[in-house]
Amino acid sequence: MKRLQLQRWSSSALSSRARTGGRLQRHLYSSNRFQSTNPTPLQSEADQSFAEEPSIPSTTTPSPKFTKYQLPSPPIQAARESAKLAALHARLYLPSRLPLETLARCLVDPSADSNSQFNNVPLAVLGHDLLTHYTSEHLICTYPRLPLTVIFAAMFAYAGPKTLMAMAREWGLEHAAAPGGEVDPGFLQFKRVAPGTDTNAEPLIGTTRPNEDQKTWRKSITSSVVYDNEFGDPDMAGVPSSESSESAIQTQYTEGVTVEQASASFVRALMGAIYLHAGRPAAKRFFEQHILSRHLEIANLFSFNQPARDLSRLCARENYEPPVAKIISETGRKSRHPVFVVGIFSGQDKLGESVGASLAEARTRAAVAALKGWYLYSPLNVRVPSSMEEKGAAPWKPVYVDLGEVIV
């Protein structure tokens, strides 16, 4: 209904002059724009400046036969008139160098507008890389001994789509019922999934993992470092866009996305937009204020299967004496509620201690406490590698790097 090929008329109504104010963005737009409208794809800088001249009068007189009801997403001019958008900009304390037009573009999901010059895909790609980069370096430097599965879970907790959706909701972001050119640009624009759609029905194809169709094959943690994404999930970004057919992309966008996907892509795009417009320090500050300030108890992310075995393997690897469980104190052994306090000792050193209702339970809990004490080691005053990007940073001292988790 509202689908319209923007390329046909974009030179008249939305030339590069009418786009957002940022110099970098304008440059990006103009290069793409003239490649698409000109018969000769490759031009020098001087030719582009010549080509820009005739398009100036056309920006002032947009073609009247296209109304905003036919646009897939709100036009650029609507961003300055939206109270909702300005309020969102002020509520998030976004830098003033980030224009409202870019914020409006961050709110356009590819399911609403498939043209990548108007939706948030390019910004979201950049923002996702920044978010995961900052999160991973923070986690690895702060907790150098964390096992990889726990790092994956912590990455998901800090920068995963569920958290990003919760953040967007806590920012007071509202969703448009349906995307369109007449909608207030302060709403999140995306096409919703039809009710009753089973989102887990389609099989995963197109991942970077070889032999992905073999469901019964074991997937090791080491292989997920190579093939999976930063959350330990199958990585769908492996297929280059040139290989996948245009029709497949179109069907993916026209099917709609969930609120979680759309909100997450908005937060990622906002991070990328802050990086582009306000620079790296502002993006880092935004990350620290909004992502890193959230509360996460990393000790609760562990789920051990056989902690006593892990602990004995760990002691063997670290050349400690083999761990021995000893009863420290007990009460009511013959009663209905016995309580045992068991400590795990390696020679003279107590590695962990815990309470349980049976001897086996107390021993397992003590082993878990000992393992958590090892894995959750955190050095003081740790610096992350990206702190070296600031001007006048102190010389880099190598951070502590651990051998890694115990392999059993």
Added chain:
Amino acid sequence: MPLRGIRTVTTARNGVGAFILPCKRLDFHYCDWAGSSRGMLAFLKHALPKFATENPQIEIRVSPRPHKHPIITGHYINGREKSICVRNLEPEQIFVKANLLKEASGEKLKRTKKPVTSINESVRGIWSPYHGGLKSV
């Protein structure tokens, strides 16, 4: 697999990093005819522009509500809303009510009994009868 990671979501702590004002929208409704809106009309004419400039993070909507008393409605980021009827109030009193809605968290009013509410675990820990000065019977 010997050790698995459990997937959770981080908890927001508004104000620890950035502070997001919970009030996201204020709706001002008035009536052009009725006398109970006289103070509201004066407020909208003279005080509201200044109020709006001082609080750019709040979206402000003004709309008529004919043959009804004037009200102010606040919409909050937790999805709730609060309304206050400002009939026959002076502009200064309406300003106080608008400030009240601006500073509200949007939650239901409830009595706080504990001096501290925190999601951090206790520094001192839970008392255990099996540690410390054990008495032999």
